[in-house]
Amino acid sequence: MEQEQIIREVTLDLEKVSNSNELGEVRNKYLSKKGLISGLMVKMKDLPVEEKITFGKTVNELKEKVTNLIESKRAEIEEKELSAKLESERIDITMPGDDFARGSKHPISIINDEITQVFLGMGYTVKEGPEVEEDLYNFEMLNLPKDHPARDMQDTFYIDETRLLRTHTSPVQARTMLSLNGKGPVKIICPGKVYRKDDDDATHSHQFNQIEGLVVDKNVTMSDLKGTLELFAKKMFGNDRKVKFRSSYFPFTEPSVEVDVSCGKCGGKGCPMCKGTGWIEVLGAGMVHPNVLRMSGFDPEVYQGFAFGLGIDRVALLRYGIDDIRLLYSNDLRFLSQFGKEN
Numbered sequence: 298m299e300q301e302q303i304i305r306e307v308t309l310d311l312e313k314v315s316n317s318n319e320l321g322e323v324r325n326k327y328l329s330k331k332g333l334i335s336g337l338m339v340k341m342k343d344l345p346v347e348e349k350i351t352f353g354k355t356v357n358e359l360k361e362k363v364t365n366l367i368e369s370k371r372a373e374i375e376e377k378e379l380s381a382k383l384e385s386e387r388i389d390i391t392m393p394g395d396d397f398a399r400g401s402k403h404p405i406s407i408i409n410d411e412i413t414q415v416f417l418g419m420g421y422t423v424k425e426g427p428e429v430e431e432d433l434y435n436f437e438m439l440n441l442p443k444d445h446p447a448r449d450m451q452d453t454f455y456i457d458e459t460r461l462l463r464t465h466t467s468p469v470q471a472r473t474m475l476s477l478n479g480k481g482p483v484k485i486i487c488p489g490k491v492y493r494k495d496d497d498d499a500t501h502s503h504q505f506n507q508i509e510g511l512v513v514d515k516n517v518t519m520s521d522l523k524g525t526l527e528l529f530a531k532k533m534f535g536n537d538r539k540v541k542f543r544s545s546y547f548p549f550t551e552p553s554v555e556v557d558v559s560c561g562k563c564g565g566k567g568c569p570m571c572k573g574t575g576w577i578e579v580l581g582a583g584m585v586h587p588n589v590l591r592m593s594g595f596d597p598e599v600y601q602g603f604a605f606g607l608g609i610d611r612v613a614l615l616r617y618g619i620d621d622i623r624l625l626y627s628n629d630l631r632f633l634s635q636f637g638k639e640n
């Protein structure tokens with residue numbers, strides 16, 4: 298039988314093989330069902346019985362040898378292919394990386410996040426409302442009926458008779474209370490953009506940002522408001538800061554106050570930053586007016602509340618010593634990229 302011949306042929310075929318596909322072809326040629334070796338097995342049935350045993354044995358030995366030859370070639374090829382793959386995917390970790398421009402947080406976002414964190418820590422939740430607001434929520438439900446002179450305190454962009462760009466974040470108070478059907482407690486802050494028909498200059502912008510705060514519960518007093526705002530001022534501006542409450546007027550609160558924080562630049566002695574007064578005005582606040590509670594479905598005999606509103610832009614100007622609010626809105630990357638890189 299041509300055993301030697303087949304082995305030689307396999308060896309020759311394998312010498313020409315350079316990849317696993319070619320190896321597969323060689324394997325098929327000899328070892329598949331229709332391959333050469335199976336062909337020999339088929340021949341066996343025509344042999345006389347005495348020859349069958351030795352023939353079968355020889356073919357089996359041949360099959361084993363051929364398999365061994367092919368498998369050792371497979372190991373060799375797989376190793377070659379693996380190292381070629383590794384070589385082609387080699388990464389040079391000493392190459393300099395691609396640089397890409399990194400953005401930075403806007404100073405208003407930084408301050409907004411900081412203020413929000415302080416109040417979240419005191420158990421408040423964040424509520425938002427629409428910037429295109431109804432006169433009803435922006436004014437009427439806050440005790441500012443049509444033709445009320447105090448509407449002039451906030452020069453308004455009207456869209457039509459009933460809609461406007463909200464002039465403050467206070468309408469979120471009314472919206473939130475209404476949704477609660479007269480059941481407290483309420484403890485929210487409402488950050489957002491507001492709009493006023495002001496001429497832009499270093500201290501005025503027709504668009505700016507506020508955070509409104511509202512607490513409504515049973516037995517809420519002015520001292521709760523004071524304690525809250527004192528804690529807030531110290532957390533935001535530093536433990537050494539003093540807080541002063543000045544009596545003021547807002548239609549939606551009674552009594553109303555404005556809150557000043559001692560000037561961080563001069564420590565309260567008086568400097569250009571605080572216009573020589575030693576104090577910087579930071580927010581407006583007061584006890585929620587009974588009319589406001591009533592209009593939003595809360596019984597003022599049962600519930601009391603305090604509210605406050607502060608300008609985020611103003612806090613950003615103070616914090617970073619920026620002297621022109623317009624810088625916050627002019628999108629000059631040379632200015633903006635100085636802030637918030639660490640985030």
Ligand code: DAH
Nearest residue numbers: 465550581582583604605606
């Ligand atoms: N809404 C006021 C404003 O924009 C700020 C304010 C004052 C809000 C007193 C309040 C408050 O909630 O109690 O001028």
